[in-house]
Amino acid sequence: MLDLILDLETQDPDDVLTLCLVAGHPAVRLRAVTITPGSPTQVGLVRHVLRRLERDDVMVGADDPGTGKSHVSGFHDRWLGTPPDAQPDASPADVIAETLRRHPGATLLTGGPLHNLRRFLDTYPDMGLSRWVAQGGFAGDNVVPPEHRLAKFEGRTVCPTFNFNGEPRAALLALSSDRIARRELVSKNVTHSVAYDGGFHERLRPHRDRTAGLALLFTGMEHYLRKRPKGKLLHDPTAACAAIDRTIATWAEVEIVREEGGWGALPTPGSGTFITTALDPERLFEVFVGDNTYRSA
Numbered sequence: 523m524l525d526l527i528l529d530l531e532t533q534d535p536d537d538v539l540t541l542c543l544v545a546g547h548p549a550v551r552l553r554a555v556t557i558t559p560g561s562p563t564q565v566g567l568v569r570h571v572l573r574r575l576e577r578d579d580v581m582v583g584a585d586d587p588g589t590g591k592s593h594v595s596g597f598h599d600r601w602l603g604t605p606p607d608a609q610p611d612a613s614p615a616d617v618i619a620e621t622l623r624r625h626p627g628a629t630l631l632t633g634g635p636l637h638n639l640r641r642f643l644d645t646y647p648d649m650g651l652s653r654w655v656a657q658g659g660f661a662g663d664n665v666v667p668p669e670h671r672l673a674k675f676e677g678r679t680v681c682p683t684f685n686f687n688g689e690p691r692a693a694l695l696a697l698s699s700d701r702i703a704r705r706e707l708v709s710k711n712v713t714h715s716v717a718y719d720g721g722f723h724e725r726l727r728p729h730r731d732r733t734a735g736l737a738l739l740f741t742g743m744e745h746y747l748r749k750r751p752k753g754k755l756l757h758d759p760t761a762a763c764a765a766i767d768r769t770i771a772t773w774a775e776v777e778i779v780r781e782e783g784g785w786g787a788l789p790t791p792g793s794g795t796f797i798t799t800a801l802d803p804e805r806l807f808e809v810f811v812g813d814n815t816y817r818s819a
Contacts, residue, residue, distance in 0.1 A: 524550050524766055525625040527618055531558040531634035532567055532594045535746060536758035538602075539739050540633060541568065543759055545575045546733035548812050549766050552580055554621040556614035558634045560584030562607035563592035570605035575734045583617025583638070584610040601742045614638035615645040622649060629653040631765050633758040635688025639696050650701030657761035658685035658693070659707035660785050661797045665774050666711060670800040675711050680784030683710050687783065697778045697795065705795040707778070708761035709787075712771060712798040716760060716806060718743060719753030729811040736811065763809040764798065770809055772800040 526544055530537035544550045555572070557564045565584050572580050587593075611617060619642065621628055630651055632639060639654070662679035663671060675681065686693040696702060723743055730740040747753060764771050773796040776787035787797050 525628040526550050526552050526765065527554045527556065527621050527628055527630045528552065529556045529558065529614070529630060529632040529634065529638050530568075530758075532564050532598060534595060535597050535742065535754065536756075537633045538567070538571060538598060539742060540631075540758040540762045541571055542575070542735040542739040542742070543810070544631075544735070544762050545572065545577050545580070546735035547766065548733070549809075552577065553625055553628055554581040554583065554617050556583040556617055556638045557610070558637050559587035559589070559593055560610070560614065561586060561589070561591065561593045562609065563594050565610050566605045566608040567594055567598055567602065569608045570602060571738070574738060581612070581617050581621065582610045583612055583614035585613050585641075597746065601745045613641070615641040618642045619646045619649055622651070627652050629655055629765055631762060632656045632658070632685065633761065634685055636685070636692035636696055637689050640689065640692035643695060643699060643701065650699070651703065653704045653706070654696065654702050655706045655708065655761060655765040656685065656696075657708050657713065657758050658683050658785075659709045659778060659787065659797055661709045661711055661774065661776070661787050661799050665776060665787050665789060665797065666799045670772070672711055672714060674714065680779070680781045680786035681710060682784050686780075686785050690780065694780065703794065706764065706768070706773070707795070707797040708764045708771070709798045712801045713757040713760050714755055715801055716756045716803055717753045718756050718759075720747060720751060722753065722807075723747060725807065726811065732812050759810065760801070760806065763806050767805070767809045770802050770805040771798040773797065774799050
């Protein structure tokens with residue numbers, strides 16, 4: 523079983539879909555959720571989802587950014603209504619630290635800019651992570667074999683990625699810290715290879731009642747597909763599936779580099795940093811729906 527801390531944001535559908543996926547997944551023990559940037563409206567939304575999934579036991583960490591904005595997209599209101607604002611249990615750094623005290627081998631999965639990971643590293647200099655899985659980074663032609671390259675990224679070795687560019691100093695800190703034993707980056711070129719479209723939705727339909735989380739996710743995507751029938755790329759849920767089972771992807775051990783706002787990877791054995799270069803879509807779907815045969819955790 524995977525003990526998991528999920529760090530999310532709520533400006534797009536992906537992160538809350540991921541929360542639904544992992545909150546009831548048979549291979550996951552969701553221990554905590556931390557929120558970026560952390561408004562009371564975001565906390566209210568996360569608590570609402572956890573309550574619907576009967577997961578009030580999950581700690582919630584956030585720091586109110588004081589912007590006066592909700593930081594919640596309109597999609598969530600259409601899907602889940604507008605729950606009341608709420609307060610967190612503690613700051614993100616404190617929630618991560620307390621979770622690691624209780625569950626020392628817990629994995630941190632990040633789906634947005636890395637503010638909260640930086641706060642944890644800054645606030646708790648004597649603590650570290652055994653494993654960090656991030657949706658972010660880019661593997662270019664110097665790392666990805668020709669047969670696995672996407673046409674949209676052909677010829678590129680660096681590319682901007684939102685989650686790292688949202689807080690580049692935090693990304694550079696986390697990517698270089700010797701307090702993170704293993705870093706696994708689910709790269710942009712891989713997450714752009716799989717979409718939740720009408721076909722995926724219909725394939726999921728007979729499995730949707732396996733967990734309350736899948737059922738809620740399915741309902742959310744019914745709303746989404748009505749307005750956007752072409753569907754959406756599966757960024758954060760793919761990263762979650764890779765956290766559950768590494769064998770859904772092929773990995774290369776690399777050093778991450780930043781060039782003029784773009785991110786790339788250089789093959790570097792022994793770095794402790796791994797990035798996805800290809801994806802097994804069938805295995806991804808099996809993990810997504812809760813197939814009980816897991817090859818790694």
